[in-house]
Amino acid sequence: MVSTLACLPQYPGLTAVHEDCPMSEVASGSPNSVAADAPIQFLRLPTVCARTGLSRSQVYRLEAEGRFPRRVKLALSTSAWVESEIQRWSAERIAASRGGE
Known part of the structure; x- marks a missing residue:
């Protein structure tokens, strides 16, 4: 299940692959995007x-x-x-x- 992370409004395209795991974020083309396998640090x-x-x-x-x-x-x-x-x-x-x- 993919859900939008409302807790990070400055990253509107940021989503989480697993709701339970906020460190599994992937981006959908935003300028602040991160690779799917790289958690935000x-x-x-x-x-x-x-x-x-x-x-x-x-x-x-x-x-x-x-x-x-x-x-x-x-x-x-x-x-x-x-x-x-x-x-x-x-x-x-x-x-x-x-x-x-």
Whole structure:
């Protein structure tokens, strides 16, 4: 059974193959899609800072300016970033710094 994951409104095409297993997500062509065999991985702030080289305040400032991926609310007081979006942002920074090579 395939169901839409309403808990992730920023991914309108995201569906789950098994209702019981939210980590079995597959996408239907959205720009934020993931491979059917690759579960979505969430990164907490210390990991985002370590992978990007940005400080906590830089991450939040760039996010507020719309120049960094937005957080996903996982629970009442828990947020994280989607790993693939952080990787894409990093690749864009590398390309931009090298003149779009």
